Amino acid sequence: MLMKNYCQGDRRAFDELYAHAAPKLLRYLVRLSGNVSAAEDLLQLSFLKLHRARASYIEGAAPLPWMYTIAHRTFLDHVRKHKRANVVDVGGEVPEQNANLRGQLHIDGEEADDGEELERTMQALQTLPPSQRQAVVLTKLDGKTMQEAAEIAGTSAGAMKVRAHRGYQALRKSLGASKA
């Protein structure tokens, strides 16, 4: 309903949609890019693209998966332009909001809420190929089901499961190597 009202020119509908979706998308983009500042720019660009493409919304469709897809494509364009994703700044305490945005990861049953551990995990995440990184972020960090993540990525649940598994294994291996 919000998206429909927004398409009909209701500014308040956009504001509500933004308030609901922007934090989720920002968190997603931070986890993909590893950089809060870059993620904020990507978020604005994503919403601008969404605004320009709002005529392509289909009444009754779930807007959030579509927004995630736009955000992800925006991130991929950013990566292509800059050749490699930005790496998280290491050192010092992780600001509370940054830590909150990056979220908490459970690797090998241990919660990575320690600042340094989180930084290491985020750095390891950046070494994954974009498709595996997306799969890990969506399924392990954002709590999406395989089906939801597959819809966002435009693939099958089976393929998403494989990507998530491979990404998770690679992440564990990378973190295991960095701990040694």
Next chain:
Amino acid sequence: MKPVAPPAVGDALRAALDSMEATGMRRPLRELAWFLGLSLPFLVVLVASMGLRRDIGGLSTAWLAGTAFVWLVSFVSCAYLGFVPADKQVAPRSRQIFQALAASLLLLIGLGFFATEHVSGLSVSYAANPGSVFSHARTCSMIGLAAGVVPGVLALLCFRRFIPVGRISIGVGLGAAGGSLAGIFLLFHCPISERFHMALAHTSGIATAALFVAIASYWLLRDH
């Protein structure tokens, strides 16, 4: 996890919102109807202008209708998948579009290879070897591409405002549909009954048109 306050709307977005006007929403089934509705007269015009095959009077009606039906199913299904996303989705069904393309190619190549008809004295046939197949295939392949691309590119131009993410997949779907339409035209126009020609030259338009329209979609819609 603590809730995160949304970041402030940026200047560019705010400016766009300040000048926001109401816009329509996409209606995929209506777009599909337009595409089908305009493609079929295009097919009729093609056949009328370039003529029917000279052996059409001698061909079995069942074979002609059955083969045309398979081509039509390929046309409609590729177009449907290109235009209409899954329930409650906005992005196209990329995987299914590519599956439909592959299935169409396999089915129609098989049909062309194993189910041809020849009318003695009227149909064109020749001893098949790489040289003869290639020399006879050129014209039909080019027609398949040219006729296949037209509906797809026109659809992109007409509906570009409504094309969401996944423009390449949509381009593939529309191109494959156009190539299938071209296959129907060739079925009614080309008198060659040699099986390699039927299987490869007539179906090549599906793949080449799909590729061409996908590239066109990428370039035409790259700011979307």
